[in-house]
Amino acid sequence: MLAVGALAVLPLCAVAVWGIERSFSIDPERNCFLKDGEPFQYVSGSIHYSRVPRSYWRDRLNKMYMSGLNAVQVYVPWNFHEQVQGVYEFDGERDVEYFLNLANQTGLLVILRPGPYICAEWEMGGLPAWLLHNPNIILRSADSDYLQAVSNWMAVLLTKLRPWLYQNGGNIISVQVENEYGSYFACDYNYLRHLRTLFRFFLGEDVVLFTTDGNTDKELVCGTLEGLYATIDFGTDTNITTAFRRQRRFEPKGPLVNSEFYTGWLDHWGDKHAAVETQKVSRMLEDMLSLGASVNMYMFEGGTNFGYWNGADYDSRFRSVVTSYDYNAPLSEAGDPTDKLLAIRDVIKHFRDVPVGPMPPASPKMAYGFVTLKKVGNISGLLDTLCPQGPVQSHHPLTFEEMKHYYGFMLYRTVLPRNLPEPTPLISPMNGIHDRAYVSVNGVYQGMMERDVTLVMNVTGRAGDQLDMVVENMGRVNFGNKINDYKGLLGNLILGNDVLTDWLIFSLDIDVMIATGWPQAGGVDVPPEPKSEGGRGPAVYSGTLQPTGLAWDTFIKLNGWTKGQVWINGVNLGRYWPQRGPQQTLYVPGSLLSPTVPNNITVLELENAPEHGRVLFMDRPQLNNTRAQS
Template identity: 45%
Template sequence: MIIYDDILWSAFQIENEYGSYFACDYDYLRYLREKALAYLGQEVILITTDGSGDGYLKCGNLEGVYATVDFGVTMDPKKAFQPQRDWEPKGPLVNSEFYTGWLDHWGFKHSTTGLDIVAKSLDVLLAYGANINMYMFEGGTNFGYWNGANYPAFLPVPTSYDYDGPLTEAGDVTDKYLALRQVISKYVKTPPMPIPANTPKMAYGKIEMKFAGTVQDLLDKLRKPNQKPVTATYPVYMQAFGQYQGYALYRHIFKQDYSTAQNLSVVGIRDRGYVMIDQVPAGLVIRERIHNLSLSITAKKGQTLDILVENQGHINFGSGINNNTKGIIHNVTIGTTILTDWEMYPVSPELYVPSADTVKSTGTPYYSKDGRFMSPSIYVGQMPTLTDPQDTYLDPTTWSKGQTIIRSNTAYNIGRYWPIAGPQIRLFVPKPYLAPNTVNNVIMFELEMAPCKTQTGCTVEFKDKPLINATAHGPYHKYMSQEIGYKYNWHSFH
């Protein structure tokens, strides 16, 4: 919605920051324009949005479509809007994404933008007569596998997309919200209604977890019924066998002995691969890390090589969008020999349905010789029966890396956890994902190391507060954040 000449106009955006993409294809933009007009009619206002720079608008704008810009906090609205004015000499000033905070990446500090500078900038922009759309106004959650990634370098985004927004990922009111509301009230009358109370949060305590099986033990239960593995001479990428998100297991049977140490090279890993020989972890291969693309191994003829691959998120900004195949996308070699004849299995932990025997399991995973890794495994626990479930936060502090599912009659993929990387520790579990008066199973698909060598430590805990601003240092977490504010390069990542 845009206000111009005291009239509220409805606008439809045909593309988002296309000027940041390398193609600069005006035929593509014209196609979108004509499709929008065909469905919405000739009276609709069509817009584009791009970064506030002439270089972005050069390829992002189109005749017959009104160009808008996006940027974060600024104290110089004339300068910030100048690129829009260069391409749209007349018409409303529109910041279609006024950044109230910023996104996070695994392994980096939590991003924040102070409420004072956001409120002051909003005041300056509104006083200048600008139209403002806040991004994000309410934080969100990348449930399941829906987190994206930036590139270059490859940097996946955590499950939480709280964004330090005026409303949190749980929809709670913050001091930033109150400050921005006060600014807005200077320019328009705010609704005569009380601010809604924040939703209650519950700490349900510790849940005992039980080992259910390794990924190999449960392979049939981690894919659709009667879904057979794909066979090929060489590895094929995950999308080619219908696994667009999540995980896949690549399997090869060694055809000869390798009694002396050989270099197993997986240069085409996308994005993170857990290497096992007869289920015993041999190590980890990681995308774009030159020292983590190969392992020294020995093996015997007939042994099984398994590589469980995690797709850590699709690239969703810049030219890297065109390089989004996942799995193993090049040949795997041992020494100078290309390994041929592979089986590839989709692995979907959200399909796993615990049985009555699961919670009584006394088995254990396999461990690497150096004790750093275990074979990726499923663990299951049960929450206490809830008569009136409320929002809560799952805390996997003592776990390493993996995926969490809450399953009653329906499976809800809560998202990825990676507390040893940070900054996010706890996962938001909204009330609708917890079923009343029945069993809510907690399923942990742990990839690296569970705290379960002794049963006393094999727990996860549900708490009543979020924790998304920590970095890991042993068993304790130091609260850290990085301030994103005035003069930040907003379009280096998105």
């Protein structure tokens, strides 16, 4: 049996001292945390404020508290707060201090994970895309340009959060430095030393700093550093004794900690919907708590990858993470309690007092029914509206990063160099389309090219015909050695024997326009479309959901639509791709809807819209229906 110290018999080593200063520390002799001088075991759950609407933060935290948790674990995504270099956003949905205050009011301590890299299946692992302005930068290393950017960011963030440390009267009991660094190829101890110095300078000497790494020797060797308490993460497929024995090799004394105990898992487009059995989760949680270990459940509520915030993985090929981050977690994407949550609460009852009272119920849902959308126009005919600043001219294609247009879509335009009466291959010879390109000639949709999958397609036309390629960024890689993930056209395209040159490049500010009320507000003259076009190719559609007197959560389903993006009242819900799956519906928080005025619905369909033009608002999600890739 693994020796785990005195945490299993807390009453024997608990010493209450009246008037003691607030403190949180590690007791290496008793192998436990000390909170105000007394042994402490946390039972925590992960929640990401960036994936939950601000209006629901209190509800989610209350449900976590009523489940018996005494702490929450929180990531801070750097790119969520500094999308443009030097411009910091901490208001509204980005008000992390308000979130910390709500957790404090609820009675929850906080385990903070400020990065700078967080993974989290989040766009570029939380690193801002503007770091890629330097093509030679080595991310997550002692590269001087990277360290300068990190230092500037941490000076802002950690100064803001220092008052929230537990010893300063707040609720942050510990702070993670970096994240799963042992999984990264660099293994740069100078980088970790720099971070340790930064964190100590801004947070002081008393705060507990820790690392988290996967359960292998290699990961722990490269991810740990003296002065940072080493913790591990693992799920239900791991032997607990073996895992904690490995942690003990790196931390011979102190508390046992599983910083990410996986209650579920993520989905990629085209995968089957992930699930982890409730019984396995509850049984393993009980075993770990019986050993006296502190445990954080990842995730407790997953939430949603709104907008363009989903990440991607790259193993043998690029795989984008779906919009839903439901994660098969104890609280659903919409924040509803599940059987898994009730089973977990029953386990926690054996180890600490669970708050008395009923579990807050699921939020009410509404099936608002069908809404018919009308076509506004093809993207190629809306450029005066969607790119009012006009195009950039370039002999060769420029990336999203070179254009300083980091997310969403860009349109690349050139002309056919010669007559192509027969189908002629358009080729991306270096797999340089990141991530999908939708190709039209003279406004007529020709087909699609996809990174790692479809690198060649045929086109026809006449010399001088307009070739348009709408390129979609489907989320930057968030894990591994390919996080330097540039987007757009990364190299020349070849048409037959010709290298295509002399491009006009349009940054599509579609989110900005929709946020101002377009297209429902009108005021756009759309040129007539080619009759053969129909519903094919990138185009905008709009309609309104009429008020019903109720603004309840709902789920939008796009039956017959192919792939694209949805906005409700100017808010980007995320990507839909029912033809690929598994996700078939998008979560619509009731807080986005108006019960009294028409609700604007805007859809950017990238490939092929159905003739019926309808979308359906349902009262339940559909997250588990994978189709054959198309």
